[in-house]
Amino acid sequence: MAHPGKAPSLEVLGYNYWKTRMKAYLLSQGSEIWDITQNAAYVIPEQRTTPLQVDQYNANNKAVNMLFAAVGDAEFQRVCHLTTAHEIWTTLADHLEGTAQVKASLFQTHRREYENFTQKPGESVAEMFDHFQSIFNKLRANKSLTDHLPTDHEQVLKLLHTLDPKVWETTASAIVEGSSYDTLTLAQLHSKLKASEVDKQLRSTPQGGGSKSLALASAEGACANPVTALLCLLCLCCRFQRSSWTLWEMKICAC
Numbered sequence: 001m002a003h004p005g006k007a008p009s010l011e012v013l014g015y016n017y018w019k020t021r022m023k024a025y026l027l028s029q030g031s032e033i034w035d036i037t038q039n040a041a042y043v044i045p046e047q048r049t050t051p052l053q054v055d056q057y058n059a060n061n062k063a064v065n066m067l068f069a070a071v072g073d074a075e076f077q078r079v080c081h082l083t084t085a086h087e088i089w090t091t092l093a094d095h096l097e098g099t100a101q102v103k104a105s106l107f108q109t110h111r112r113e114y115e116n117f118t119q120k121p122g123e124s125v126a127e128m129f130d131h132f133q134s135i136f137n138k139l140r141a142n143k144s145l146t147d148h149l150p151t152d153h154e155q156v157l158k159l160l161h162t163l164d165p166k167v168w169e170t171t172a173s174a175i176v177e178g179s180s181y182d183t184l185t186l187a188q189l190h191s192k193l194k195a196s197e198v199d200k201q202l203r204s205t206p207q208g209g210g211s212k213s214l215a216l217a218s219a220e221g222a223c224a225n226p227v228t229a230l231l232c233l234l235c236l237c238c239r240f241q242r243s244s245w246t247l248w249e250m251k252i253c254a255c
Helices: 015-028 031-037 051-070 073-079 085-096 100-115 125-141 152-160 165-177 186-222 226-238 247-254
Strands: none
Touching: 015 031, 015 051, 015 085, 015 125, 031 051, 031 085, 051 073, 051 085, 073 085, 100 125, 125 152, 125 186, 152 165, 152 186, 165 186
């Protein structure tokens, strides 16, 4: 088997992200590694006389080593006395994720945050989606077996009704009236809103860029007038001793 590489760091990633990454890491080392981590009934036998006992023992040792390598000093002190991967995994979960009662309370808190979500003034499409996804991830992390998570399409409906109407009323109306509205996914909504945002930015760019070019052209043309040229010379003489010139004065004198 190839070298497993460095285990995801709990200190760097934070527990919720680490938990998902660590599960994927353990699975990548073999299904038996993850299985032993989830096996609450496993106890290390004093003697290992069957192939199954040997395989489970080896899998547990590998999983324990990987978990120890993934935690920092503070969490290592909390679990270093434990001997099975399942004990380490559940101890970390109870301490960092909370008990079922704590998770139920957090789920209700984040559900209210989800329900009250609105687009902030001036918030871009990317920023809004990142904010929304962060709230949904916290909901998912604290969900119990009986809790309901909004479906992908329900999240689409939520976002559409929380867009800033001053900016998105026309775009939102077009999406609602579109033929794909009933099956619209979150990724498709992001794509439509992002395309509209880019289009708005492109429409506003030429006007601003054109005015600057016009002003610059006017300044350059002014120096072709003999009277203006004389004024430029006088300006140069009068301001020679100044420690700094304005951009306009430097432009005229350069003519």
